[in-house]
Amino acid sequence: MRLQSFALLLSLLLPPCAAALAAEKTVYGLNERVFLAELGSLVAAKLDTGAKTASLSAHNIKRFKRNGETWVRFTPGFGDQEAAPIEKPLARISKIKRRAGDFDPDEGKTYTARPVIELDVCMGRIRRTIEVNLTDRSAFEYPLLIGSDALTRFGALVDPSLKYAAGKPSCTHVAHADE
Structure with a gap:
């Protein structure tokens, strides 16, 4: 009897806690407009909870050294194709799992190595x-594509x-990792 009372009490307390946690979150749609200030671009993004990392379309991706550090030079892969x-700076290299149709048995790698950068995103x-x-x-x-790591941030x-539940991006403050 005591166990049943405890279970009932616990079940009554959980929903308000869950609601309080949800109240601290922002609801976004499957697709949102985001502003990338460093690129001067407003772009449409897909929010994908099944993907871990975020991916940005880019062309002519080249790594190079500057003052002993590795940097990345790229052309944004959207908007004006003649963009500068x-x-x-290179943050790290990400290993992205290849899908079955993307796997080349002759190459033998089950992943693709991609350069990762840090970017300010306003949503x-x-x-x-x-x-x-x-x-x-x-x-x-x-x-x-905005994956679960960024969605958590x-x-x-x-x-x-x-779709586009957040409206037009309008940001002023950048939150850092500790916020």
Whole structure:
């Protein structure tokens, strides 16, 4: 009897806690407009909770050394194809798992190595610095895919029945990793 009472009490307490946690989150749609200040671009993004990392469409991706550090030079893969190249420090190299149709048995690698940079992203009224890997996304509808790592940084709840729920991006403050 005592165990049943405890279980009942616990079940009554959980929903308000869950609601309080949800109240601290921002609801976004499956697709959102984001502003990339460093690139001077407003782009459409797909929010994908099934992907871990964020991916940005880029061309002519080259690594180079500057003052002993590795940097990346790339041309954004959206908008004006004659855009000026962007240079950013390399944050790390990401290993992205290849899908069955993308696997080349002669090459033997089950992953693709992609350069990762840090980029300020404004979605709705929230701006965060997130890691994005660079790859050619020209075959996809959205030039930016935002994965679960970045969605966590945004405090996001994704409602796939919505599109552009956050409205036009309008950010002023950049939150750092400790915020």
